[in-house]
Amino acid sequence: MTTTRTLGRSGIEVSALGMGCWAIGGPLWGEDGQPYGWGEVDDEESVRTVHAALDHGITLFDTSSNYGAGHSERVLGRALAGRRDSAVLASKFGFTVEERTRLATGEDSSTAYAVSCLDGILDRLGTDHLDLYQLHLGHLPVDQALDLVETLEDLVAQGRIRAYGWSTDDAERAAAFAKAGAHCAAVQYDTSVLNDNAAMVDVLATWNLAGLNRGPLAMGLLTGKYHGAVGALGGDDVRGKSPEWLRWFTDGVPTPEWAARVDRVREALTADGRTLTQGALGWLLARSPHNVPIPGCRTVAQAEENFAPLARTPLPADAFAEVESLLADLRG
Secondary structure (H helix, E strand, O other): OOOEEEOHHHOOEEEOOEEEOOHHHOOOEEOOOOEOOEOOOOHHHHHHHHHHHHHOOOOEEEOOOOHHHHHHHHHHHHHOOOOHHHOEEEEEEOEEEEOOOOEEEEEOOOHHHHHHHHHHHHHHHOOOOEEEEEEOOOOOOHHHHHOOHHHHHHHHHOOOEEEEEEEOOOHHHHHHHHHHOOOEEEEEEEOEOOEOOHHHHHHHHHHOOEEEEEOOOHHHHHHOOOOOOOOOOOOOEOOOOOOOOOOOEEOOEEOHHHHHHHHHHHHHHOOOOOOHHHHHHHHHHHHOOOEEEOOEOOOHHHHHHHOOHHHHOOOOHHHHHHHHHHOHHHHO
């Protein structure tokens, strides 16, 4: 069973799973006090976590210019020093931040910002090129996104990026971007066993795009570690004061209806000896050959579980079918 996949029509080979690097960025705050990070982190442990991922054969690392106001990229760059050739690096642009204060300041979809943001990304990562550059503004009108294509193609021609994509959950937006851009190779979309997106799966197949699976563990809900917890998540964690779009947690604890659905499929996801986490990742790999789940990690222990051999293989067909039957009410 292969443990690699192709990054869409770029032809770049990547590990079947990637490491999401949002959490290692540490705190980020909105001007209204809303947390947009995952709380304080230990940078030394983050570096060890990246190294553990590499040791497990993980080659794809996904970050963003606004994760921790650039701190994620700095830590990732430090961890990959001397090992850049072992990694496929993906980052994003569109949200603006103030690095000194770790403050989220707004959005910028201009072509000028696409270029200047890349300058900062490459500097923080300590590299001369990015493998995948992604538009981070998921609900940007299509015409504004298409205005970026010529600039992104120029960046490919200059060798500063190898491919680009859009982080959006909207299948029509993803298809329009793929149609317009010769080097558009991926779409990053929010999906998990609890949150299927059949229309996007069709777009991946039609346009030969990689689907980087954001939120593959429903932001930790599918690990099962928070079930029954009270006050487990602090006020500096995005899940502790959930914004409107985050449905998995309410006031720092799992939302009961979603926790119940996790319990409904737990046995099917773990039937072949996988942990719940590994079963949830295996479901995504079975869902589409274009999917590349990117679970977040901020400890070596999380990397060991997320990237264990069973996690890197698709869920068996019988288990996949049972999960679909158990969650039929979500699939209509």
